[in-house]
Amino acid sequence: MLLLDPSNVTAYLEARGFRVTGPVQPLGGGVSNTVLLAETARGRLVLKQALERLNVAAPWHSDPARSLREAAALQDTAQFLPSGAVPAVCFVDEENFIYAMEAAVAGATDWKTLLLAGEIEPSIGAAVGVLLATQVLATREGHWRERYGDQRVFDELRLDPYYRYTAAQHPDLAIHFDRSIERCRLNAVSLVHGDWSPKNILVAGGKPMVIDYEVVHFGDPAFDAAFLLNHLLLKSLRRPVWRRRYWEVAEAFWGTAHRVVDADGVKTHLGCLLLARVDGKSPAEYLNSETKPIARALARDMLENPPAEILDVWNR
Secondary structure, eight states: OOOOOTTTHHHHHHTTTOOBOSOOEEEOOTTTEEEEEEEETTEEEEEEEEOSBOSSSSOOBOOTTHHHHHHHHHHHHTTTSOTTSSOOEEEEETTTTEEEEEOOOTTOEEHHHHHHTTOOOHHHHHHHHHHHHHHHHHTSSSSHHHHHOOOHHHIIIIIIIIIIHHHHHOGGGHHHHHHHHHHHHHTOOEEEOSOOOGGGEEEETTEEEEOOOTTOEEEOTHHHHHHHHHHHHHHHHHSGGGHHHHHHHHHHHHHHHTTTSOHHHHHHHHHHHHHHHHHSSSOOTTOOTTHHHHHHHHHHHHHHSOOSSGGGGGGO
16 A cells, blocks of 8 residues: 655656646644645645554554545535535545545635634634534435444544543543443434544635544534534633633534534533543643643533533533
């Protein structure tokens, strides 16, 4: 199998009819992918290849064929999401687990960067809520369960490193993690992105584009809603001076999302995910020695004493 890197991507693309016209730029592929941006005579392309062994300290493996499923999900969701809400797929290389997609427009910025820089717009939260609600409603019926019902990659990249690993660090809370894992199977009602995070939402002209469907599956949409809310909570801990503004974004997002997901499920997932970003295999990189104990205490409190309303957690 060819392993993509900046030194070989030019020859790789030109063999497929894409003449490279500028330097190749590595993009942030997280811990689980190689992602490269290339300028070609046919437009800007992003190439993505899943890694079999993830770049974290603890051993963490996953089937690289998830790239092919991700490409299929982008093509499928493009049929019902607004134009430009997901990138267009240009080609799929099944042999090497690579696919290429159109790059976002020049100047697009990931939402995580904007949020941490103080560009905190509730309108973006509302738009992201609409995209999530649209995806949930569009995939409740039809072939979606049959096409995406296998949750193996989601288990490898989310449930095991986030839930089981964290539960092992906090045995007294294991029952909550067990319930959340079970929810993902028993409450499988729609397509789930599995990484509905600000880093996977690109913003240009006030409009969001969702990327990174590598753990897509038919499952519990409360997981996606909780995943987004968790990141807004984490940023409230990182930038406490903007806590109220992050809450306003969360309120705008939840104002739409709550119509299509189970609130009790979101509460449970939210507590588990918050603790996982402190003591799981993939801790949030911007929490420090001062904020980690706060996040840990808040997560435990949420699991042991769930708030009456989800957004009440900001008052704790």
